[in-house]
Amino acid sequence: MLNIQNLHAEIDGKEILKGLTLSVNAGEVHAIMGPNGAGKSTLGYVLGGRGGYEATSGSVTFDGQNLLELAPHERAAAGLFLGFQYPVEIPGVSNVQFLREAANAQRRHRGEAQLSGAEFLKLARAQAAALGMDAEMLKRPVNVGFSGGEKKRNEMVQMGILNPKLAILDETDSGLDIDALKAVGEGINRIMRAPDKAVLLITHYQRLLDYVKPDFVHVLADGRIVRSGGPELAHELEREGYGALAA
Amino acid sequence: MTVLDLPSTRQEAWRWADMATLRAAAALPPTPAGVDPADLFLDLDGPRLCFVDGVFEPAHSRPGPVEVIRQIAATDHPLGSLAIGEGWALRLGAEHAATCIQIVHLGTGGENHVPARILLADDAVATLVETFAGTGWANRLTAIALGKGARLMRSVRLVQSEGFVSIRDEAEIGEAASLVSIFLGAGGMGSRIDGALTLTGKGAFAEMGGVLLTSGAQKQEAAVAVRHEQIEGTSRQIWRAVAADQSVASLAARVEVARGAQQTDGEQSLRGLLLQRTATVNLKPELEIFADDVKCAHGATVGELDRNALFYLESRGIEAPQAKALLTHAFVADALARIGEEPVREAFLADAATWLEAAL
Numbered sequence: 167m168l169n170i171q172n173l174h175a176e177i178d179g180k181e182i183l184k185g186l187t188l189s190v191n192a193g194e195v196h197a198i199m200g201p202n203g204a205g206k207s208t209l210g211y212v213l214g215g216r217g218g219y220e221a222t223s224g225s226v227t228f229d230g231q232n233l234l235e236l237a238p239h240e241r242a243a244a245g246l247f248l249g250f251q252y253p254v255e256i257p258g259v260s261n262v263q264f265l266r267e268a269a270n271a272q273r274r275h276r277g278e279a280q281l282s283g284a285e286f287l288k289l290a291r292a293q294a295a296a297l298g299m300d301a302e303m304l305k306r307p308v309n310v311g312f313s314g315g316e317k318k319r320n321e322m323v324q325m326g327i328l329n330p331k332l333a334i335l336d337e338t339d340s341g342l343d344i345d346a347l348k349a350v351g352e353g354i355n356r357i358m359r360a361p362d363k364a365v366l367l368i369t370h371y372q373r374l375l376d377y378v379k380p381d382f383v384h385v386l387a388d389g390r391i392v393r394s395g396g397p398e399l400a401h402e403l404e405r406e407g408y409g410a411l412a413a
Numbered sequence: 414m415t416v417l418d419l420p421s422t423r424q425e426a427w428r429w430a431d432m433a434t435l436r437a438a439a440a441l442p443p444t445p446a447g448v449d450p451a452d453l454f455l456d457l458d459g460p461r462l463c464f465v466d467g468v469f470e471p472a473h474s475r476p477g478p479v480e481v482i483r484q485i486a487a488t489d490h491p492l493g494s495l496a497i498g499e500g501w502a503l504r505l506g507a508e509h510a511a512t513c514i515q516i517v518h519l520g521t522g523g524e525n526h527v528p529a530r531i532l533l534a535d536d537a538v539a540t541l542v543e544t545f546a547g548t549g550w551a552n553r554l555t556a557i558a559l560g561k562g563a564r565l566m567r568s569v570r571l572v573q574s575e576g577f578v579s580i581r582d583e584a585e586i587g588e589a590a591s592l593v594s595i596f597l598g599a600g601g602m603g604s605r606i607d608g609a610l611t612l613t614g615k616g617a618f619a620e621m622g623g624v625l626l627t628s629g630a631q632k633q634e635a636a637v638a639v640r641h642e643q644i645e646g647t648s649r650q651i652w653r654a655v656a657a658d659q660s661v662a663s664l665a666a667r668v669e670v671a672r673g674a675q676q677t678d679g680e681q682s683l684r685g686l687l688l689q690r691t692a693t694v695n696l697k698p699e700l701e702i703f704a705d706d707v708k709c710a711h712g713a714t715v716g717e718l719d720r721n722a723l724f725y726l727e728s729r730g731i732e733a734p735q736a737k738a739l740l741t742h743a744f745v746a747d748a749l750a751r752i753g754e755e756p757v758r759e760a761f762l763a764d765a766a767t768w769l770e771a772a773l
Contacts (some may be wrong), residue, residue: 214724215728238727239727248728250725252724256743257747258744263739264726265729267731267735268726275730326729
């Protein structure tokens with residue numbers, strides 16, 4: 167589904183990713199772990215298409231398409247979802263308005279029928295309920311005044327509504343208490359654990375991996391994958407720290 | 414030869430005024446408007462007045478309680494004092510109400526001057542919508558006096574395709590009375606929205622604010638002074654400006670709190686958004702406070718669209734132009750949300766949306 171070959175990327179002329187290679191197949195959950203500054207968030211942003219994060223060489227294909235050629239909204243319509251470490255507050259735009267525009271923009275792009283207001287609300291309410299988010303919060307401006315946990319739940323509600331093929335979740339566990347962590351973990355499993363979907367979890371700590379069991383764990387250090395393994399690797403990292411592994 | 418008496422941009426209060434566009438608008442020869450005045454009214458039941466080039470047009474009007482009369486301007490304001498001759502007056506007795514009054518000003522070229530007067534006796538209520546369309550220089554003076562507990566809600570949209578609109582409001586707001594005037598500049602004309610509001614009674618409420626949208630080489634400005642003379646007064650000046658291309662939007666807002674006007678609650682929020690770096694937004698917030706028990710919140714910021722927010726929207730599938738429109742619309746919406754009547758608010762938001770679609 168996602169094939170990254172020897173990817174180099176830079177921000178403001180500074181190389182952050184230095185030859186990253188990774189392949190994710192449908193039905194798989196991959197965790198990318200690594201110390202701060204290893205390039206984890208950069209990887210998420212490069213895959214999402216954020217301006218200023220420039221891939222200088224290498225290739226990324228998503229379902230056979232050259233991902234790097236697509237605009238961010240085209241990547242979304244193709245089925246990619248980027249969960250933000252710091253979801254952005256947008257005063258004056260309600261969650262419902264934002265998500266309906268987003269869902270319908272993706273549908274338009276794919277040549278599918280638009281969702282009516284009623285159809286969309288039904289979908290949004292169901293997703294909010296599944297994540298334990300008060301339906302009233304759908305009417306509030308996007309993430310404005312939300313706690314850290316509420317913002318991350320809101321990311322998962324968005325993911326549930328948009329129903330992507332590949333979710334790249336950047337530090338989705340940061341700022342979560344144990345209840346929110348559990349809700350978010352269950353959300354990821356419910357929405358994304360399917361034979362035709364895949365997840366790339368970017369995380370510093372292994373605690374989210376107690377709820378979302380990865381099939382593969384990779385260690386990212388200094389812009390490259392330095393080690394890959396099964397779920398046991400996460401525990402090893404937790405025990406021994408990154409220092410020993412990256413060395 | 415009114416044009417000779419125009420204020421100079423060397424005067425501080427007129428430094429951002431676009432008198433060149435005003436002069437050019439006054440010199441535009443009349444040409445058929447190509448607009449049916451009937452199309453400029455919102456679909457609301459209520460009195461209607463239409464002025465074409467400053468002349469009352471009975472065929473498109475049903476003035477109801479509004480009188481059409483000649484007036485003399487009682488002001489020394491350099492533009493307001495030019496607004497003499499035939500105009501309109503709304504005088505409501507105590508506890509009377511007149512809602513959804515609409516006034517359409519259509520210009521075909523040249524200059525036109527209309528004086529207006531709104532006098533609401535104690536506990537009277539009025540709501541008013543004004544629309545400026547067409548071209549030429551439209552100059553207006555509106556004198557407002559609100560008795561105890563009277564309430565006036567006024568919404569004014571400037572959608573002339575070109576030319577210039579100058580508005581001068583002079584208001585005295587009595588005890589516990591409320592004046593809310595919201596402006597939208599969403600046409601291609603230059604403008605000067607100029608106001609002097611005085612809270613003359615205890616517990617009065619005064620609000621003048623709105624949205625200026627500029628593009629091309631256009632210049633629009635608002636210059637408002639609110640003076641608190643009595644205790645427990647509240648004032649709000651909430652302005653948003655969005656400037657594209659090489660345009661200039663300027664906001665000058667002043668709050669004066671007289672000695673003894675204790676427990677004044679003033680809020681001034683001036684925010685500008687630049688759609689391109691070639692555009693300019695000028696902000697000038699001013700406070701002059703001579704009382705010691707006063708709350709005056711003020712903020713003035715100019716910036717570009719938040720790149721984080723843009724990428725967030727795009728990453729969810731929204732195309733860049735729509736994402737920009739959504740964020741820009743949200744930026745102006747809170748200033749227009751002050752309009753109390755839903756159909757009027759919706760119409761103003763739709764005008765703003767039309768402008769945004771063209772500008773983004």
